[in-house]
Amino acid sequence: MPLISAPAKRLRFTLGWRGLLGGAALLLAQVATAANALQVGDQSGLIQALLHAAGEDTAVPYSLVWHPFPAGPALLEALNAGAIDAGVVGNAPPVFAQAGGFDVRIIGVAQGAQNNNALLLPEGSSVRQVADLKGRRVAVAKGSSGHYLLLAALRQAGLGPHDVNLVYASPVDAQNAFASGHLDAWAVWYPFVGQATGRGARVLVDGSAWAETGTNFTVASVQALNDPSRAQQLADWLVRLARAQAWATAHPAEWGQALAGITRLPLALVQRMLAEQHLLYVPIDPAIIALQQRLADAFAAERLIPRPVKVQEMFDPRFNASLPSPR
The missing domain is CATH 1.20.5 (Single alpha-helices involved in coiled-coils or other helix-helix interfaces)
Known part of the structure; x- marks a missing residue:
């Protein structure tokens, strides 16, 4: 050697x-x-796409790490477990989270997307009104915004959940069952609504008749909110979200192009959806809380949550003053 x-x-x-x-x-x-990274939950990549399209993901003084989730309830479970710091969900999941004792708070509110949820019928369905669904198989993700729309639509038709053959399924599982003809109706949200209608499904009713269905909530874990440096990141991120949403609402053509790309939906379909939406961030106030309480009371009345809740306890308005004024 x-x-x-x-x-x-x-x-x-x-x-x-x-x-x-x-x-x-x-x-x-x-x-x-x-x-130093803010761990963010996202559904279908929509929030990440929104920030990017609006140019709000540049010059961020911290890292953003994105985590995909199929629906709001799973995102809130991850928040409660400390796996992520923040995310955006529909109106119903926070009610189930609060009833379950989750350490999560609502820190931001966006209103104006009443048509985001819809009750869908397969192509060729003989159903003409919600009352015709009595005894039929209807799918929904339990604890989702689509779940509340279904309850509200059934109640308006003089029915309750016991009057239909209710099938609890994730959006992906329900999508497959719906496409294969195993469901008579499906309560869900965009982009799944757009994907289904693009293949021939029909909207029986959407959320336009109920003010509380057009709300999206920005949520954060109590653990993140109790950390001063993380709370500072959340404040900045929420402002970026609000500015991005204001940009998207003011520029539907540009946002439509980006949204069609991320969802792979036909541009014309996305443009029709956006034409009926005017989503903007608004301060947390008593009117917002009252709408959410109405929703929580509906779930409690159907014994879908283990106990009634006071939704005011779920809201954290500390970032109200930082939000840009809605136009």
Whole structure:
């Protein structure tokens, strides 16, 4: 075996330690970056796409790490477990989260998307009104915004959930069952509404008749809100969301192009949807809380949550003053 000179040994030793130190430094940098990152839950990539389309994902003084979720209830479970810091959900999931004792708060409210949820019928259905669904198979994701729309539509028709053959299913599972003809109706939200109608489904009713169905909530974990540095990030992120939503509402053509790309829906269909929406962030106020209480009371009346809740306890209005004025 060839001999290695003392200087060479020292050089190899030095380089070896430098490599180890360099790797350790890189690892520490990655840990620091992860610690500085805001962990955000997203459904169908819509919030990430919104921020990007509006240019609100540039010059962010912290990292944004995105986590996909199929629906709001799963996102809230991750929040409660501390796996993520924040996200955006529909109106119903926070009620179930509160009834379940989740450590989650509503920090932002966007209104104006009443047609986001719809009760769908398959192509060729003989159903003409909600009352015709009596005894038929209707799918919905339990605890979702579509769930409340279904309850409200049935109640208006003089029916209750016991009058239909209710099938609780995730949007993906229900989508497959609906497409294969195993369901008579499906209560769901966009982009699933658009995907189904693009394949021939018909909207029996949407949320336009109920003011409380047009609300989206920005939510955060109590753990994140109790961390001063994380709360500062949440404040900045919420303002960016509000500005991005205001941009999208003021520029439906540009946002429609981006939304069609992320959802893979036909542009014309997306444009029709956006034409009926005027979604903007508004301050948390007594009117917002009253609408949410009406929704919570409906779930409690049907014994879908284990106990009645006072939804005011779920709201954290600390960021109201930071929001841009809705136009």
